[in-house]
């Protein structure tokens with residue numbers, strides 16, 4: 001813990017109301033969060049699946065998720081295990097604007113779909129800034145997602161069923177991305193803008209504590 005706090009002393013906020021151990025854990029999570037690996041849940045319907053996807057994202061240090069569903073996102077704490085407290089989950093109002101802005105930021109849009117020309121998900125280079133798009137439990141992803149796709153991917157299915165549960169499929173793809181990024185050393189140094197880490201740490205280690213006390 002001391003080593004980590006010493007290594008990242010320039011990230012420690014001026015004021016914090018948590019133990020140094022807790023602060024070290026928060027710093028450890030943030031400096032490993034993969035700022036350029038994101039997930040879009042395109043009309044994933046069930047709150048259980050949405051919650052399970054949030055938990056899988058936390059597990060591989062994804063920070064930024066997006067969703068398109070009812071504006072009021074209802075997550076099941078027992079499924080997320082509170083991981084949603086430590087991630088950014090944004091609602092997508094206008095999907096075309098969303099994809100245009102993601103592309104303008106230099107992200108490749110990797111869409112899960114059963115198309116003829118879909119590639120095996122392991123053929124993709126996930127060390128690039130990447131948005132992974134997963135879809136609805138019945139209808140798969142939306143037409144807009146197909147239209148904006150830079151890459152279309154499928155997880156090979158060898159049995160009788162043609163698809164996995166969406167949260168399982170998301171986790172499979174995320175761990176491939178994690179494997180590639182680990183090999184590329186992307187977990188060894190922060191990919192997060194420093195000022196954003198300091199801002200989030202101040203919120204987690206000071207503002208949220210004050211708020212929860214009041």
Ligand SMILES: C[S@@+](CC[C@H](N)C(=O)[O-])C[C@H]1O[C@@H](n2cnc3c(N)ncnc32)[C@H](O)[C@@H]1O
Nearest residue numbers: 112134135136137138140154155163164166169
């Ligand atoms: C469960 S599928 C939809 C299944 C649909 N009800 C059917 O039976 O064809 C829902 C989402 O899970 C993801 N998914 C499921 N299986 C997949 C696979 N083999 N490859 C890629 N994505 C998959 C995709 O994001 C898809 O939009």
